Amino acid sequence: MNDLLKRLGVGVLIGLVVTMIVGTVVDKVPAISRFLDKYEYLSYDSRMKFKVSTVEEASIDTVVIIDIEQNSIEGLGNYFDWPHAYHGQLIDVVTSGNPKALLFDIIFDPENTYNYNLVNALTNENTPQDENLSQATQQFLVSNDPLRFVQSTYESNKVYHALVFEQEDTLNFQYKMDSEPEGY
Missing domain, CATH: 1.20.5 (Single alpha-helices involved in coiled-coils or other helix-helix interfaces)
Structure with a gap:
């Protein structure tokens, strides 16, 4: 060698x-x-x-940030109380403009759908005869549909949601998942 x-x-x-x-x-x-x-x-x-030293500050003019700010909170309440259908409507409106991506930096907890389920059950049981009441009921069901958010995300193919990977904490009964949750 x-x-x-x-x-x-x-x-x-x-x-x-x-x-x-x-x-x-x-x-x-x-x-x-x-x-x-x-x-x-x-x-x-x-x-x-x-x-990034060669990139000019504020030179990214193709990025649009849709922020939940004080006017939205005053008008609709805290964002975590908003029906998920509102975010579904947002997805539909934004993706109609053909963006490259739509990113959510919000962790969505399971929604309380009691009111939606109640109105839906009552409507299915007995359709309102009054036209104004029928329109208001349908508007409520459309704007509060808990599946609209999921459906809009699925149909868009450009929506990305934040994930949280938590550490195992056996004192608070938070254990690591052995497998992927069903449905993913």
Whole structure:
């Protein structure tokens, strides 16, 4: 074997041994792990700042942010009390403009559909004879349909929702999932 290959082989072997030693020490000594994590966070921050240093501030004019602000809250109440159908209507309106993507940074809890289910059951049992009452009932059912949000998301193919991956916490009875939830 020539000298270059020997030196290359020895260098690779030394690199592997040092990597295994450092990996073991970092795994066993939390102080070193915290030190390396801090270095990595600073390094990542510096790399990202360098990456965007050539981009002009506020130069992204093709991004539109639809924010839930004070006027919306005053008119409709807190967003977590809004029927999910409102967000479905938003999806329908925005996707009609053919965006590249529509991102939701909201975690949607299961909706309380008691009123919708009650009105729907009463309407199915006995259709209102008064035309104004019938129109108001249909408007309520359309604007509060809990499946509209899911259906609009499905039909759009451009909607992305936030996910939360929580740590296992056996003291609060939060266990890791063994498998994907049914229906996903």
